[in-house]
Amino acid sequence: MATTRTSTTGSTPPGASEHGWRVGELAELTGVTVRTLRHYDQSGLLQPSGRTSRGHRLYDPDNVARLYRILALRRLRFGLADIRALLDDPEWDMAEMVSRHAAETERALAATARLSTHLRAITRVIDSSGQASSDDLFTIMEEMTMLDSPVRGTTTLLVYDDLPAAHAFLIETFGLTGGPIERSPDGTAVHAEVYAGDQALWLHPSGEGYRSPRELGAVSSMVVIAVDDVDAHHERAREYGATIVAEPTDQPYGVREYGVRDLEGHLWYFHTPLEGP
Secondary structure (H helix, E strand, O other): OOOOEEOOOOOOOOOOOOEEEEHHHHHHHHOOOHHHHHHHHHOOOOOOOEEOOOOOEEEOHHHHHHHHHHHHHHHOOOOHHHHHHHHOOOOOOHHHHHHHHHHHHHHHHHHHHHHHHHHHHHHHHHHHHOOOOHHHHHHHHHHHHOOOOOOOOOOEEEEEOOHHHHHHHHHHHHOOEEEEEEEOOOOOEEEEEEEEOOEEEEEEEOEOOEOOHHHHOOOOOEEEEEOOOHHHHHHHHHHOOOEEEEEEEEOOOOEEEEEEEOOOOOEEEEEEEOOOO
């Protein structure tokens, strides 16, 4: 069982608990990374109840309950926009959420158990005949697809000559959520982050083996991001002076999208799904 920690801030907000967990402690206890907790704070999804005297984020039991709700809703395949609305729903029912979470967990366990049973049965067949039938393999593959993928997420890394300038551009021009800028002891920016929804994009300084498209004169990849209103996003990017490479266009693959280059030549496409007929 987790043990609470006494706040050292001396300025706990009214109504907040006098006990809490620092961000590193909460990360260790929950398995959620410190980077994710910082992102939740910066995006307003989960803001700590206070700070310690040294400025560390401090989380109280209400924060812990809210974090569980976030993680449970993500497990149930809700997007961050939906999660934000549900978190503020006055009709929220914790018992119902735990029940749904339990049902989802039981479904996954049942799928795992079925796969295990079939694998053991097929192993006995292979031991006697030396091979598995196509029908056996079809059964295994079907049940494998019912299990969650072991892949939990992705992080895009983009190389820039000027990290602070790129960081500011992506926030101001494209409306991405700003993350931290990390600097070396001499003040040089060595890492920066921005977020598109719950997806992180890391900004890496150019150097040996890493080159910005501005220096190379070409790109070998692009970033594609879904937005609520692609035309409004396009107007914002144009207003801020971004280089538009393709005007908003309805595409046969079901989205309306436009293309744009950032200040160092990285290629971005922003789109909104088209409504059905």
